[in-house]
Amino acid sequence: MSERILIARPLTREAFAPFGDVLDKRAEAARPMNSGRALRFPALAEACVADTDGRVVIGFVAAQPYAMPLTLRLVERHPLGSQAFMPLNGAPFLVVVCPDEGDRPGRPQAFVTAPGQGVSYHRGTWHGVLTPFGAAQDFLVVDRGGPGANLDEHPFEQPWRIHLPDAPPHPRG
Secondary structure, three states: OOOEEEEOEEOOHHHHOOOEEEEOHHHOOOEEEOOOOEEEOOOOOOOOEOOOOOEEEEEEEEEOOEOOOEEEEEEEEOOOEOEEEEEOOOOOEEEEEEOEOOOOEOOOEEEEOOOOOEEEEOOOOEEOOOEEEOOOEEEEEEEEEOOOOOOEEEEEEEEEEEEOOOOOOOOOO
16 A cells, blocks of 8 residues: 655644634734733634533643654544644644545645644544644643543544655655
C-alpha cells in the first residue's frame, strides 16, 4: 500500500467552519470589564449539549507532545456535545478533522493553530486526538459531562501520515 500523506495548513475560521469554531481573540472585539482593568472576548464559540441529562463541564488536560510527522490511525467524535480546547501556554498544536460521509469520516484535513488559537469542535465532528508537538502543553477543555455514550471511534484501514507545513513529506527510511 502506498502511504497517504497530508500537509497541515494554517488554521483559519473559514477553512475550519464546517467542523467548528476557531477560538481566537484577535478576531473578536473586546469589551472592557472590571473598571477597565480587563478585556473580555465574549462568545468565541458556543458549547453544545444535545441531551437533557448532559451538562457543560470545564476541565484541564496536561498533554504530552507527539512526534512529527504524525501517523493518524484513528479519529473520534462526540455525538452528544461539542468539545473545545484552548492552549494555556499559547503554543501552536495540530488539529485534524474529517467531514462526515454517511456516518463515517471522510478524507482528513490537518491544520496548525497560530500561537494562542484554540478550537471548538461542533457536536458530532470527526477529529483526531489532542496533538501538541514540540513540547508538552496544558489545555483548558470545555466538554459535555453526564451519562450516555458520547464517544465514537473510527480506525482507518490505512493510516495517514501528516506533516507540518515547514517539513516536506519524504519516504520513511
